[in-house]
Amino acid sequence: MLTEGLLQDRTDASCAPARCLSCxxxxxxxxxxxxxxxLSALHAIGRRRTLPAGQAFNWAGDRNNHCATVVEGMLKVTASTTDGREQIVGLLFPGDFVGELFEEDATLTVSALCETDxxxxPRAAFERTLEDHPRMERMLLRRTLLALGDARGRMLALGRRNARERxxxxxxxxxxxxxxxxAGGGRRIAIPISRGEMADYxxxxxxxxxxxxxxxxxxxxxxxxxxxRGCTVLREASLRAIVNPA
Amino acid sequence: MLTEGLLQDRTDASCAPARCLSCxxxxxxxxxxxxxxxLSALHAIGRRRTLPAGQAFNWAGDRNNHCATVVEGMLKVTASTTDGREQIVGLLFPGDFVGELFEEDATLTVSALCETDxxxxPRAAFERTLEDHPRMERMLLRRTLLALGDARGRMLALGRRNARERxxxxxxxxxxxxxxxxAGGGRRIAIPISRGEMADYxxxxxxxxxxxxxxxxxxxxxxxxxxxRGCTVLREASLRAIVNPA
DNA sequence: CGTATGGTTGAGCCTCCTCAAGCGCTGTGG
DNA sequence: CCACAGCGCTTGAGGAGGCTCAACCATACG
Incomplete structure (x- = not known):
């Protein structure tokens, strides 16, 4: 539900940019x-950058000139009303794709939840590369379908579940x-976002x-x-019972 | 926002199944x-069927064996909680694609809002055809991206807008x-769904x-x-002001 | 030490839900 | 032909869940 995709695939080893091979x-x-x-095709058009915590990758309304993949860290994707209410419409983790393809202007704001690489x-170059590499395109399709499934689950939550269930x-x-x-039972999780971000999500x-x-x-x-920011779930079954009432 | 995609493209004319050419x-x-x-590739695996109003194309939980495209009519895509609350997560119109690709089991219920063709x-055959026809795959990618954008807009509405704004x-x-x-000003629209379906949407x-x-x-x-079921919008600007407050 | 930031908790209120009744239309059967 | 049930829609009264506003606490940081 939370993930926007983690398809994996292995390929042969040969000459390729070292930066990519060790990525x-x-x-x-x-x-x-x-x-x-x-890999050189992507390497040729990509550049690495690390985004400080809190900083935006791009703003809704800006020209949509770039896309990216998350190497390390976390991003949030935010939609807003004209009077400033915000909704986090996606969280992005390492390996996830960032950006709105085939759109002239960005409609969403993407920003870093922590320092992220x-x-x-460039979007245009990426789209061209996509055309030349059907396997990559297919993988993007699968990811997009997963993201859509995730979004639909969240629509159900936002439209029909109460606070406790969410x-x-x-x-x-x-x-x-x-x-x-x-140790001592329960499962430990790190809540990766602040209370305010949970609320927006x-x-x-x-x-x-x-x-x-x-x-x-x-x-x-x-x-x-x-x-x-961390917590341990002592009674997972109870949580499940809350989300899926009889 | 409401549409899940209406990309168009023109191609040459030649021999092809008459049923498809006149579709x-x-x-x-x-x-x-x-x-x-x-077209024969798709024609070979497709069959036409008309679904009576109210009838399901498939149920959440069933094996996910089929997909389709809407020829005429309208469908709703519904997600549900275990205790029966429903959320319409998508509306499908002529030309739209129906189904969850690459999933063994269906998680959503699709049913007809009116008699629809x-x-x-078969899903497996469709997925194979997709591999052989990159242009179709690319088009599906674009549609899926549009659907995702739509879903994100609806998340904002469901999470952050009040009843009036929705x-x-x-x-x-x-x-x-x-x-x-x-005539006499205003724009006429046909509300294609019942009050109950509007509520679920x-x-x-x-x-x-x-x-x-x-x-x-x-x-x-x-x-x-x-x-x-119809209504005329007399002051469109007022509606816009409601959706986009200062 | 003072301020800022994020989190918790309380009091009151408002929006939307729940429950209920009633209206108008359609279809059905006596 | 009318009575009646059924369905979709509207409207009202009351209640509850979540929001708003506000105070307070803990930690980090200059």
Whole structure:
């Protein structure tokens, strides 16, 4: 639900840019669709850049000149109303593709949740490369379909689930994505975003997010220190029961 | 916003199945990416079927064996919670593609809003055909990207807009899609779905939808007869002001 | 030490949901 | 032909969930 795709694929080894071959996203990004020998096509148009935490990759309304893949770190994709209300419509993790292809102007704002490394391509050049590499195009199609499925699940949450259910669902997504067992039972997760960002992601306010988390703690389903960005899920089954009521 | 894609493309004329050449969706569906001479590949695996109003094309949870393109009519794509709450996550119009590719099981329910004609393909065969026809694959990618953009706009609406704004936005989408000028000013639109379906689409209840529409009528922005499925937008600018407040 | 930032908690209110009744149209059967 | 049920829609009354506004706490940082 939370992920926008992590298709993998292995290819032969041969001469290719060293920067690409040692890249952390080599196996999980669109590049995974390229044979090592093909990588030079992407390498030729890409450049690496690290974006400081909080900084925007691009703003809604700007000319849409660049796209990228996430090498390390995290991004949020945000849509806004004219009077400034915000909704996070996507979270991007290493290997994910960043950008709105085939659009002259950007409609969404993308910004870094923490310091993140990107491999940035001029959009036009990237689109041309896509045409020459059908496997990459196919992989992008699959990713886009996954992102669409994710978006549809989130529409259900935003349209039909209450605050408690949204929070529980979000925590379960994290457990499935990054949770790992903890001594003494339960699974430990790192909540990768602030309360405010959780609110923007779940269509709630900071206060309701905080209250719902406190309530989950009070009922023994969750354990976390005040203000902590991590937490341990003590009763995963209870969370599932909240998300999927009888 | 409402559309999930209407890319067009013209190709040469030559020998091809008559059924396809005279098809109403020939110019707007994925088939538009095929030269007339290529159409036989799709024709060979497709069969026409008309779905009565209200009937399901497939159910969430079923094996995902078929996909299709809409020839005429309308479909809704629905996601549900375990306890029966529903959210319409997409509306499909003539030319649109139907189905979840590359998934073993369907997670969404698709059903007809009125009697609708489909061109149905076995999913596996369709996916193979896609591999052999890069232009079609590219077109599907574009459509999927458009659908994703649409979904993101709807996430913003569901997460951050109030009932009034959602209704106004929905009506404006209809105006842009199907509205045409009316003698005496205003633009006439046909609301293609029931109040209940509007509610499921907008994440509201039937009653709030009805109340909001009544209020828009009371303030002279809308005109419609009681229980009418059509309505005329008298003050489009006011609708825009509601959706995009200062 | 003072300020800023992110988080928690409380009080009150408002929007939207729930429950309920009623209206108008259609189709059906007596 | 009328009675009646069924359906979609409207409207009202009341309640609840989540928002707003506000105070307070903890930590980080200059």
């Amino acid at each position: 952390k996203a080599r196996g999980s990004s669109l590049c995974a669709a390229m044979a090592d020998s093909e 990107l491999c940035i391509y 929070i529980a669902g979000f925590l379960l997504d994290l457990v499935e994505r990054t949770g790992h067992p903890e 779940l269509g709630l306010t900071i206060e309701t997010v905080s209250r719902q988390l406190s309530q989950l703690k009070a009922t023994g389903i969750l354990a976390f220190a005040k203000g902590d | 109403k969706a020939r110019g707007s569906s994925l088939c538009a990416a095929m030269a007339d001479s290529e 489909l061109c149905i393909y 209704i106004a936005g929905f009506l404006l989408d209809l105006v842009e899609r199907t509205g045409h000028p009316e 907008l994440g509201l209840t039937i009653e709030t939808v009805s109340r909001q529409l009544s209020q828009l009528k009371a303030t002279g922005i809308l005109a419609f007869a009681k229980g009418d």
